[in-house]
Amino acid sequence: MTDAVTAEGLDAADPLAGCRERFVLGPEVAYLDGNSLGRPLAVTAEALARFTREDWGGRLIRAWDESWVALPTELGDRLGAVLLGAAAGQTVVGDSTSVLLYKLARAAVDAAPAERDEIVLSDDDFPTDRYLLEGIAAETGRTLRWIHTDHAGGVSVADAGAAVGERTALVVLSHVTYRSGYLADAAAITRVAHEAGAPVLWDLCHSVGSVPVDLDGWGANLAVGCTYKYLGGGPGAPAFAYVAQRHHGVLRQPIQGWFGRRDPFAMAAGYEPAAGIRQFLSGTPPVLATVPLQVGLDLYAEVGIDAVRAKSVALTEFTVAAADRLGLEVASPRDPDRRGGHVTLRHPDARRLVATLWERGVIPDFRAPDGIRIGLAPLSTSFTEVAAGLEVLSGLLTPTS
Numbered sequence: 001m002t003d004a005v006t007a008e009g010l011d012a013a014d015p016l017a018g019c020r021e022r023f024v025l026g027p028e029v030a031y032l033d034g035n036s037l038g039r040p041l042a043v044t045a046e047a048l049a050r051f052t053r054e055d056w057g058g059r060l061i062r063a064w065d066e067s068w069v070a071l072p073t074e075l076g077d078r079l080g081a082v083l084l085g086a087a088a089g090q091t092v093v094g095d096s097t098s099v100l101l102y103k104l105a106r107a108a109v110d111a112a113p114a115e116r117d118e119i120v121l122s123d124d125d126f127p128t129d130r131y132l133l134e135g136i137a138a139e140t141g142r143t144l145r146w147i148h149t150d151h152a153g154g155v156s157v158a159d160a161g162a163a164v165g166e167r168t169a170l171v172v173l174s175h176v177t178y179r180s181g182y183l184a185d186a187a188a189i190t191r192v193a194h195e196a197g198a199p200v201l202w203d204l205c206h207s208v209g210s211v212p213v214d215l216d217g218w219g220a221n222l223a224v225g226c227t228y229k230y231l232g233g234g235p236g237a238p239a240f241a242y243v244a245q246r247h248h249g250v251l252r253q254p255i256q257g258w259f260g261r262r263d264p265f266a267m268a269a270g271y272e273p274a275a276g277i278r279q280f281l282s283g284t285p286p287v288l289a290t291v292p293l294q295v296g297l298d299l300y301a302e303v304g305i306d307a308v309r310a311k312s313v314a315l316t317e318f319t320v321a322a323a324d325r326l327g328l329e330v331a332s333p334r335d336p337d338r339r340g341g342h343v344t345l346r347h348p349d350a351r352r353l354v355a356t357l358w359e360r361g362v363i364p365d366f367r368a369p370d371g372i373r374i375g376l377a378p379l380s381t382s383f384t385e386v387a388a389g390l391e392v393l394s395g396l397l398t399p400t401s
C-alpha cells in the first residue's frame, strides 16, 4: 500500500478528523509547523471582531472591573483544568515565556540557601531557556550545571539523577525538547530532584496541547509554557506560569509591578505582593491577545487531551515509518512513550531541502545543523496532508537525470 492509501484509511478512522475543517486552511500542500505556530481556528476572526465591538468598544474602561482584571487567573484556572492537571489558583496567563521563565527561575534561585549554588539545565534546551539561566547565574553568583544532551535525545531520569545533589538550587528542563521531541519522564525526574532537595521548573512549550501534563500529580514546583504553538493563541500570544500553592507567599518574583500588588488600584505607597498566584503578575495583562487562546481552549475542552495525544502518537508513528521507507535518519525517540508531537529527520542537505519544500508548499522547519523538523498538530493535521508533504520530500531525495 502506498502512504497515500494508508493515510486515507487513517483519516477515515480518525475520531478527530472533523476538527481540521474548523481551522483556516490555506493553499499549502502540507503545513508541518503547527508545533511552532498553530493554525488559527476559523471562529477566531469572529471572536476578535466580537471582542472589539462588544467588550472593548461596548464596555470601554468599565470592562477592567467587569472582567479583565480577573482574566489572567480565570484563564489560568481554565488552562490548568483542561490541559495542565493544575488545581485552581496556581496558574496565570500573561507576559511571554521568556519573561515568565525569568520571573519564576529568579524567584526560585533567590529562595535557595547559599550553599545550593548550582542551576541544573540541559545544554540542548531551547536557546531562550539557556540564555535566561546564564543571566540569572551571573546575577546571583550561581553556577550552571549543564546536562549534556544528544541532539536526537533528551534528559533521562538517570541523567537528571546524576546532575542533582545538595548543591542544586533549581532544575529547569523542557517536558518535550524542541529539537528531538524527546518526552521527559516528568513525574520521575521531579521525584529525583525532590529527593535531592531541589525544586523543578518545567518548560511546557512543546508539550502543552499535545501531551497530557499533570503538574499537581508530578508534584511540580513551577512551570511555564507558551500558547502560540499547539494551542493556536496566535503569533506573540501570552504565555502561562504555574506556581504550586505551597510556594505562594514564599517565593518573591523580581518584577514588582502594580498588577502583582495587593489591591493595585489603591495606587498606594510601597509594593506588597498580592495573595496567591496574582503576586506573579507584573503589568497590565494582554487582554486582547488572549481571545484566540480562549477559542482554542474551547476546542481542547470539547475533545480532551487524551484523544489529542492518541492522534499525535499515530501521526508521529506514521511519519517515522515513512521516514524509514525513505531511508532518512530519525533524530527523535523511536519509543512513542518517550516522544512528543514532532519528529525530526536528519539530512546533510537539510537547509536546502527545507527551502525547496517551502517553495513547493510543504512547510516543516529547519533546525541547524541538519534537522528537518516535522511538526504534527493533531487537531488541524490530517494523515493525508502528512503523506502529501512526505511525498514531495521523497521526490527531492530521488536523484533525477
Ligand SMILES: *Cc1c(COP(=O)(O)O)cnc(C)c1O
Pocket (backbone or CB within 6 Å): 096, 097, 098, 099, 126, 128, 129, 174, 178, 203, 205, 206, 226
Ligand atoms: C517556543 C519556546 C519558547 C519561546 O519563548 P518566547 O518567550 O515565547 O519567545 C521558550 N522555551 C521553549 C522550550 C520553547 O519551545
